[in-house]
Amino acid sequence: MDQDIVRRASDNAADVARNGEGQHPPVADDVEPAADGHAEQQPADGDHKRDARLTRRVHVVLGVVIAVLGAWLLYMSRTELAFRGPNHEPGPGYLPVLLTLGLIGLGLALSAVWLWGPKARSGEAPTLSLQPRHIARALLVWLALVVCALLIEPLGFLLAGEILVLLVIVVIERIRSIPLIIALLLLPPAMYFLFDTLLEVQLPGGTLWY
Amino acid sequence: MNAIDGLLHGLQSAITPTNLLWLIVGCLLGTLVGILPGLGPPATIAILLPLATGFAPATGLIMMAGIYYGAKYGGSTTSILLNIPGESSSVVTCIDGYEMAKQGRAGKALGIAAIASFVAGTIGVIGLTFLAPIAADVAVNFGPPEYSALMVFALLLVIMLAGDSMLKGFIAMFIGLFLSTIGTDLFSGEPRFTGDQIELAGGIEFIALSVGIFAVGEVLVNIEEKTEKQLFKVPNRIRDLLPSRKDITKSTPAMLQGGIVGFLIGILPGAGSTVASFVSYIIAKRTSKTPEEFGKGSIEGVAAPEAANNSETGGAMVPLLTMGIPGSGTGAVLLGALVLYGLNPGPLLFHEHADVVWPIIASMYLGNIALLVMNLPMVPLFAKLLNTPYKVLYPAILLISVVGVYSVNFSIFDVGLLVVFGLLGYVLRKLDIPPAPLVLAFVLGPIAENAIRQSLLLSDNSPVIYLQRPISATLIGLAVVLMVVLAFGRGRKVRDQVVEIDA
Numbered sequence: 001m002d003q004d005i006v007r008r009a010s011d012n013a014a015d016v017a018r019n020g021e022g023q024h025p026p027v028a029d030d031v032e033p034a035a036d037g038h039a040e041q042q043p044a045d046g047d048h049k050r051d052a053r054l055t056r057r058v059h060v061v062l063g064v065v066i067a068v069l070g071a072w073l074l075y076m077s078r079t080e081l082a083f084r085g086p087n088h089e090p091g092p093g094y095l096p097v098l099l100t101l102g103l104i105g106l107g108l109a110l111s112a113v114w115l116w117g118p119k120a121r122s123g124e125a126p127t128l129s130l131q132p133r134h135i136a137r138a139l140l141v142w143l144a145l146v147v148c149a150l151l152i153e154p155l156g157f158l159l160a161g162e163i164l165v166l167l168v169i170v171v172i173e174r175i176r177s178i179p180l181i182i183a184l185l186l187l188p189p190a191m192y193f194l195f196d197t198l199l200e201v202q203l204p205g206g207t208l209w210y
Numbered sequence: 211m212n213a214i215d216g217l218l219h220g221l222q223s224a225i226t227p228t229n230l231l232w233l234i235v236g237c238l239l240g241t242l243v244g245i246l247p248g249l250g251p252p253a254t255i256a257i258l259l260p261l262a263t264g265f266a267p268a269t270g271l272i273m274m275a276g277i278y279y280g281a282k283y284g285g286s287t288t289s290i291l292l293n294i295p296g297e298s299s300s301v302v303t304c305i306d307g308y309e310m311a312k313q314g315r316a317g318k319a320l321g322i323a324a325i326a327s328f329v330a331g332t333i334g335v336i337g338l339t340f341l342a343p344i345a346a347d348v349a350v351n352f353g354p355p356e357y358s359a360l361m362v363f364a365l366l367l368v369i370m371l372a373g374d375s376m377l378k379g380f381i382a383m384f385i386g387l388f389l390s391t392i393g394t395d396l397f398s399g400e401p402r403f404t405g406d407q408i409e410l411a412g413g414i415e416f417i418a419l420s421v422g423i424f425a426v427g428e429v430l431v432n433i434e435e436k437t438e439k440q441l442f443k444v445p446n447r448i449r450d451l452l453p454s455r456k457d458i459t460k461s462t463p464a465m466l467q468g469g470i471v472g473f474l475i476g477i478l479p480g481a482g483s484t485v486a487s488f489v490s491y492i493i494a495k496r497t498s499k500t501p502e503e504f505g506k507g508s509i510e511g512v513a514a515p516e517a518a519n520n521s522e523t524g525g526a527m528v529p530l531l532t533m534g535i536p537g538s539g540t541g542a543v544l545l546g547a548l549v550l551y552g553l554n555p556g557p558l559l560f561h562e563h564a565d566v567v568w569p570i571i572a573s574m575y576l577g578n579i580a581l582l583v584m585n586l587p588m589v590p591l592f593a594k595l596l597n598t599p600y601k602v603l604y605p606a607i608l609l610i611s612v613v614g615v616y617s618v619n620f621s622i623f624d625v626g627l628l629v630v631f632g633l634l635g636y637v638l639r640k641l642d643i644p645p646a647p648l649v650l651a652f653v654l655g656p657i658a659e660n661a662i663r664q665s666l667l668l669s670d671n672s673p674v675i676y677l678q679r680p681i682s683a684t685l686i687g688l689a690v691v692l693m694v695v696l697a698f699g700r701g702r703k704v705r706d707q708v709v710e711i712d713a
Contacts, residue, residue, distance in 0.1 A: 062641060066381060073388065073403075081395075081402060088671060090663045092395035092402055099388045106381045113377065128642060134434035135640070141433050142633055145426065145608055149625045152612070161609050168605045173436070175601065183602055191613055199243065201617045 051127040056120050058128060063111030070103030140172055156206025157196075161188030213339050220568030224576055229272045232265065233573070236273035237580040240280020241588075245288055251281040255544070267551040268569045274547060275570070275577035278523070279331065283585050286323045286516055287592055291316055292607055294425040294614075298416060298653045299483035299519045302491045304424055305646060306504065306511030313507050320589040321453040322461050322509055323516040324582055330469030330517030331578040334524025337473040339571055341528075352478055354664035355675050359685035360478070361658035364485050366692050367492050368647045368654070378643045386648035389414055390655025397663060409623035418615045418627035419652060423645045425611050426628065427635020429604045452589060453509070461513035464494040468517025475518070476525020483522040484653050490518035524574065531555050531567060 077100055081093030119125045148164035155163075165184045169175045175184070195201040244251065255277055265273065289300040290307035303323070310319040365387075369379045392403045393413030404410040453461075468490040475486040494514035495504040504511045530545060532555075548555055553563050598606075615628045638645050669675035676682045 058641070076403070081400065082398070085398065089667050090671075092398045092400045094663070095659050096388065096391050096402065099384055099391070102384050103381070103388070106377060106384060110377055110381065126642070128640065130640065131434075137436065138430040138434050138636060141604075141608075142426075142430055142629075142636070145612075145632065146629055148608075148612065149622075149629045152616075152625060153622045157613070157616075161612075164608065165605050168601070172433075173601045180599065180602060184605055187606055187609055191609055195613055195617065201613075202620065203613065203616065204622065 048127065052125070054130060055125065055127040056114050058130065059114035059120070060111045063107045063109070063114065066107030066110065067104045068107075070100045070107055074100035074104065137172075141168075144168065144172065152204050154206060154208045156209065157203040158188050158192050159206065160204075161191070164188075216564060216568040217339055217572060219564075220570070220572030221575070223268055223565070223569040224272055224572040229269050229573075230576070232269055232273040233276040233576055233580050234584060236276025237280040237577065237584045238276075240277035240282075241284045241287075241585060242280075243277075244281030244284025251278050251285070255281065255547075267553070267566050268573075270551070271547070271566070271570050272573035272576065274544070275573040276580055278544075279327070279520070279577040279581040280584070282520060282523075283324060283327060283581055286327075286519075287320060290319045290323065290512070291592060292425060292603075293428045294607070294611065295420050295649075298420065298649070299487045299515075299522075301420060301424070301484070301646060301649050301653075302487045302515040303512060303519070305491070306506075306508045308428075309505070309507035310509065310512065315507065315509075316592075317589050318453045318457055318509060319512045320592055321586060322457060322513050324585045324589065325453065325458060326461065326465045326468065326513040326517040327520040328578050328582040329465045330472055330519075330521035331523065331581070332575065333466070333469030333517075334473045334476065334521030335571065335574045335578065336524075337521070338524040338527050338574070351681065353679075354661045354668060355679050355682040356685070357478075357661035358658065358665045359676055359682035359689070360485075361654055361661055363685050363689045363692065364489065364654055365651060365658065366689050367489060368650045375642070378641075379647050382638070382643050382645065382648040383651040386651030387655040387658075389419070389648075390652045391659070396660060407623070409621060413656070414627060414652075415615070415618060415621070415624045416653065417618050418624045419631050420649050421611045421615055422628045422631025423635035423638065423649060425607055426632025427639055427645065429607055430632065430636040431639050432600065433604055452586075457509050461510050463497065464490075464510040464514040465517045467493055467497070468514040468519075469521040472518030472521035473525040476522030477528045478525075483519045483526075484650065486518040486522040486525075487515035488650060490514045520578075527571075527574070531559055531570075 074097060077093045077096035081096060082091035083093045083097055085091045114120045114125075117125075144164055144167040147167065148160045151160040151163055162185065165187060169181055169184055175181055192203060196203045240251075240255075255274060264270070285295070285300045286303050286307070288294040289303040290311055293304050293308040295301045295304050307319045307323070310316060365383065368383055369376060390413070392410055394401050394404075394411050401411060468487075471490040471493060472483070472486040475489060476483065491504075491511060491514050494510050495501050495508075498504065498508070498510050500508065500510075545555060551566070553559065553566060559567055611628060611632075612625055615624050616622070618624065635645055638648070665675055666673070676686050
């Protein structure tokens with residue numbers, strides 16, 4: 001499964017030593033594309049230390065967030081759902097309570113491991129790739145999808161799909177190639193034809209027009 | 211009529227030019243429709259059911275077999291090429307199949323998926339032919355305690371997909387289990403965590419969750435860096451697009467194991483192809499000579515779940531034909547089709563309607579053959595899809611995901627869920643939390659909860675019931691052993707890594 005992590009610089013150096021010359025060390029999945037087989041420049045030691053610190057902080061905070069979320073869900077489970085049924089059998093809150101207790105424990109364990117664990121403290125644990133520029137680009141695409149999802153009901157699939165495609169062409173990718181633009185613009189009508197016309201899966205037509 | 215006579219009679223009835231033509235048409239249509247996310251085998255058969263029921267029973271059922279196998283293979287295609295699992299049983303195929311695609315080995319993955327499906331599908335149908343009566347007896351003895359124990363065992367196996375951090379694997383699994391509790395409680399009728407949203411009364415739609423976490427999450431990770439290049443390499447030579455003899459030899463044990471495991475698990479109603487596919491994946495990983503390749507593009511990691519996924523069909527037909535119990539969504543649609551033809555599945559079906567039952571079984575053999583003949587030549591075509599520039603491919607993936615999710619329930623709310631789970635999938639990847647345990651726990655959660663609560667109702671809240679019944683006691687014992695092995699195995703792995711680093 002795709003794991004968005006960057007290995008330690010020393011691990012990569014060791015890989016080169018093990019693989020021999022002419023072979024590339026494994027690269028993180030986000031160092032795409034794999035197509036040309038060239039890895040980006042290894043992060044310097046200073047960068048690695050900064051990444052390790054950030055990774056540690058993120059994990060500690062993540063653990064706390066999971067524990068707090070678990071506590072809130074536990075509160076909801078205990079107050080809104082019966083733990084036992086009328087005959088003392090497990091009620092609707094039985095499993096949620098057990099699961100939220102587990103989540104609290106796991107969240108706290110995650111924080112503890114990253115606070116006091118030897119690998120985390122020495123910076124040996126794999127670091128996360130959390131570059132703001134990358135995250136911003138991904139969020140931009142996600143926001144385009146949000147806009148499309150919000151507009152599907154009032155405008156219908158065809159127009160909402162075209163708006164998503166236009167956002168990709170104009171805002172996200174700034175595509176200038178005419179064939180690519182045509183191909184992208186034809187995507188929503190092609191899908192509409194395939195699903196709605198051929199397979200008779202009725203797609204939203206738009207409440208504004210109907 | 212004994213099994214061999216019945217099968218020969220069935221083949222005789224099934225092999226006519228008309229039936230073979232519709233079998234091939236069914237296989238092609240099934241693949242084309244099944245390739246669309248959200249349209250797994252049950253939905254594909256349901257969509258094409260009116261077409262098939264227009265024929266005589268034997269022809270219609272033969273066409274449905276073709277549609278079914280085609281749809282199964284179509285689901286595998288999107289899992290491998292685009293990381294979009296068309297249904298829950300394809301989730302495991304994504305793990306190594308998509309990794310292979312990223313390495314430019316999509317054709318080999320698709321090819322081995324077709325071959326494994328054929329081999330294991332044949333094992334499943336042979337099992338159905340000869341073991342149906344015995345297997346049905348065992349399945350009858352599977353009550354709630356046995357299911358509870360099986361699910362506990364299966365959930366422990368899920369953790370083996372956790373990657374390097376077992377803690378994060380458990381967190382993902384618990385989140386998946388919690389998400390599965392959302393919706394109406396089947397025992398009390400009380401809504402749980404629905405926030406008064408009527409759309410959540412039936413729970414979170416699986417397709418919205420899985421397509422969001424896998425497909426949308428993957429797109430968001432892939433587009434982080436702007437690039438003009440195609441995302442994946444695709445070899446130019448046809449020979450490089452198909453599995454080599456060495457690949458097939460390497461995958462043979464995984465295919466056979468997956469075929470047997472899939473059939474046995476398929477017999478249990480409700481366990482389904484999801485459990486079959488990932489149990490077989492775990493066994494393949496444990497027995498492989500190269501377990502370190504699993505999760506990084508292992509061809510055995512594609513062969514095993516695909517094999518189990520297909521032979522499960524043969525197993526699932528046992529309770530369907532002998533007891534009238536549909537073990538899965540597809541089983542339910544097939545049951546509907548049988549009833550439409552005036553057939554009532556049950557213990558007497560083999561005696562009263564042997565003229566139809568055996569052609570159905572024979573059609574499954576033929577469906578497997580058609581799958582191989584039709585789809586293997588199409589592998590290079592599908593693999594070449596990845597030559598499309600990613601800036602064209604990803605808007606298409608997003609739009610297909612929206613359409614696929616919408617088409618399940620015709621619900622805009624589900625599209626909203628897709629968007630939310632897409633972001634969750636991205637966050638999980640950024641935080642190095644494995645998504646597979648979350649999605650699989652989401653599938654297994656309701657089965658586990660229902661079975662546990664039924665068991666405790668039966669035993670007056672005494673957990674001793676699990677130890678009083680031999681099958682559940684054995685499964686609980688196995689779960690304990692697995693827990694010990696997991697802990698010990700992880701400890702040893704960590705120690706190995708420490709030694710390696712020190713060296």
